[in-house]
């Protein structure tokens with residue numbers, strides 16, 4: 128019996144992916160910090176879709192989190208054929224106004240944990256006839272974003288690492304897909320404490336989490352290397368590539384309140 132492991136499954140895009148995967152009869156392992164949300168979701172998915180679901184409430188910023196998740200799977204005999212690194216967040220504001228621990232915690236969750244989970248689970252994934260790794264980056268991966276500088280850099284890391292890994296694994300049974308959502312209606316903006324201009328832009332342009340989840344899962348099952356969700360976000364990434372970097376950064380600084 129195989130499972131799909133999803134980090135950040137308690138809300139937002141991760142929760143939507145869990146719903147859609149359960150509807151496809153996939154057994155699930157749900158990971159996030161909030162035990163109550165994970166428990167409610169696990170019960171609902173088991174009752175509604177008749178799949179097996181277990182969950183682990185853990186702070187991924189904590190020491191040894193990836194190893195704890197791997198040990199939990201080993202102890203319970205959970206074999207995974209799909210690893211979805213979705214958990215992530217940003218700390219909005221000027222870099223120098225944010226405590227060092229907040230920076231390093233975010234880097235741990237957005238970068239180190241996905242790398243460690245992939246490293247730990249890869250031997251098992253390679254043994255499967257077909258296996259999938261899905262990493263959620265961001266449209267912020269394509270540019271510097273003053274006001275979310277470290278977040279954007281962390282997502283560039285995810286994208287670059289994932290593309291290289293996809294190539295390295297091209298002759299194995301494992302595909303690596305990176306999905307770069309643009310603004311999506313989730314708790315992201317609230318947690319990042321984005322300012323009014325960014326929130327207002329989001330109200331007009333944001334995609335819905337279920338739509339993003341479907342695009343991400345379709346890309347993963349199609350074995351795509353990289354997907355930017357939605358036409359406007361694709362256009363945005365193309366414009367960022369064409370425009371002078373200083374102009375792109377000034378525009379982002381205006382949106383994210385760093386003037």
Ligand SMILES: NC(=O)c1ccc[n+]([C@@H]2O[C@H](COP(=O)([O-])OP(=O)(O)OC[C@H]3O[C@@H](n4cnc5c(N)ncnc54)[C@H](OP(=O)(O)O)[C@@H]3O)[C@@H](O)[C@H]2O)c1
Pocket residue numbers: 134135136137138139140141158159160161164185186187188213214215216217236263264265266307308309310311312313314315316318
């Ligand atoms: N929404 C957007 O506009 C947007 C745009 C581009 C990319 N993304 C990316 O999409 C992914 C999903 O985010 P979302 O938009 O769905 O945001 P969300 O609604 O805030 O969900 C984030 C998920 O990650 C979990 N998480 C956060 N910190 C964690 C920690 N320290 N330990 C364990 N779990 C943690 C959260 O669960 P708990 O709070 O229960 O821990 C939650 O399940 C992230 O990687 C994000 O960077 C989002």
